Amino acid sequence: MAAISTNAIKELREKTGAGVMDCRRALEEAGGDLGKAEEILHKQGLERAQKKAGRVASQGVIEAYLHAGGRIGAMVELNCETDFVARDEGFRALARELAMQIAAMSPEYVSDEDAPADLSEEDRKTKVLLNQGFIRNEKQSIQQLIIERAARFGENVRVRRFTRYELGT
Helix, strand or coil: CCCCCHHHHHHHHHHHCCCHHHHHHHHHHCCCCHHHHHHHHHHHHHHHHHHHCCCCCCEEEEEEEEECCCCEEEEEEEEECCHHHHCCHHHHHHHHHHHHHHHHHCCCECCCCCCCCCCCHHHHHHHEHHHCEECCEEEEEHHHHHHHHHHHHCCCCEEEEEEEEECCC
């Protein structure tokens, strides 16, 4: 097998945010193919995130977003396990994206557990934040986005609550 170049490791690390050794192992497993290595890391990250889902997430940030000349605003509390991750720029960017999602899509509930049991499947896709399609990539749900990012941080990440304001309503 050909040796894995440091440039390939660096490129994969920049794309995924994974550790150097994880990138090297994924590239070796993929035979040097960056696309396959990225898929391997994505799968491993999702598996790790699922294992961490039960851990307590009591740190985090409250992020606010104002839209449409200050006529619509949203605040979201995004939690993680440590203050180290809460200070991470990527974590803060996720919180901002979620606040923009809330301002744009006006969800009513965080998760299916918060929504009434009699809510139809179609309403769950629009009224439950975690079920909504991400505004920047409709093929990806907010839940999938959070799991993907949590895999990068190596911690459990949860939306605790949110509030949306609209002038005149």
